[in-house]
Amino acid sequence: MTDNTVRAQNQSLTGSRDLGPVAHVAIIMDGNGRWAKERGLPRIMGHRKGVEAVRRTVKAAIELNISYLTIYSFSSENWSRPADEVSELMSLMKRFIRQDLAELHQNNVRIRVIGERQNVDPELMALIDEACELTELNNALTLVIAFNYGSRNEIALAARRLAERVASGTLQACDVTQETLAACLDTAGIPDPDLLIRTSGELRISNFLLWQLAYTEFVFLDVYWPDFGHDHLETALSEFHARDRRFGGLSKRSSA
Numbered sequence: 001m002t003d004n005t006v007r008a009q010n011q012s013l014t015g016s017r018d019l020g021p022v023a024h025v026a027i028i029m030d031g032n033g034r035w036a037k038e039r040g041l042p043r044i045m046g047h048r049k050g051v052e053a054v055r056r057t058v059k060a061a062i063e064l065n066i067s068y069l070t071i072y073s074f075s076s077e078n079w080s081r082p083a084d085e086v087s088e089l090m091s092l093m094k095r096f097i098r099q100d101l102a103e104l105h106q107n108n109v110r111i112r113v114i115g116e117r118q119n120v121d122p123e124l125m126a127l128i129d130e131a132c133e134l135t136e137l138n139n140a141l142t143l144v145i146a147f148n149y150g151s152r153n154e155i156a157l158a159a160r161r162l163a164e165r166v167a168s169g170t171l172q173a174c175d176v177t178q179e180t181l182a183a184c185l186d187t188a189g190i191p192d193p194d195l196l197i198r199t200s201g202e203l204r205i206s207n208f209l210l211w212q213l214a215y216t217e218f219v220f221l222d223v224y225w226p227d228f229g230h231d232h233l234e235t236a237l238s239e240f241h242a243r244d245r246r247f248g249g250l251s252k253r254s255s256a
Contacts, residue, residue, distance in 0.1 A: 026069075029072060097130075192214070
């Protein structure tokens with residue numbers, strides 16, 4: 001366990017604190033299967049409980065004045081899982097949109113989905129498009145759902161788009177910059193995450209937002225995703241606010 005994990009786990013989980021605004025929190029929701037296994041339940045029960053944790057976390061993000069919440073719901077590598085599990089995950093995504101869209105819209109939540117459309121059930125894709133269109137003008141919280149998403153492929157596709165523009169003569173090679181590439185990513189227009197949380201105690205980022213996490217603070221929590229809630233999010237935010245973010249420069253403490 002890292003020092004950061006220990007500090008995060010040792011934060012008090014009682015009461016609300018004025019932590020100040022955090023623009024963007026990204027979460028790798030890990031541990032559904034292990035949560036179910038420890039209880040002698042099928043993996044799908046862990047995924048179903050994980051959806052309940054998503055609902056709690058969206059509510060907590062609104063209460064804590066977070067502007068953007070990005071959740072890693074289904075990676076492009078997850079297609080390699082057993083077919084019945086993948087099918088159930090697709091069904092859960094459909095059910096979440098159908099059951100929760102009205103309430104999310106009522107709570108002024110904007111939904112944005114990043115990832116590839118390839119291989120996705122057209123019925124599910126239509127639901128995703130409906131959710132994004134309905135909530136487009138909402139501004140209390142932007143819920144970014146990374147679905148059928150893989151960051152290496154996202155970056156490769158962005159590079160391909162720039163290469164096509166250079167080949168067509170609409171862009172000069174010398175004008176390819178960090179900014180022009182970022183504008184071709186799925187997350188164009190979304191600020192980079194301030195904080196990344198990964199649950200379940202795993203210490204990796206699993207092909208998630210590789211470009212966007214360049215200066216993000218990481219907090220790893222030893223809690224399975226189905227058990228995650230407001231207190232855990234508040235704990236991670238407390239750890240974030242204790243950090244000294246330098247973005248490659250000098251520490252504010254050492255330069256004071």
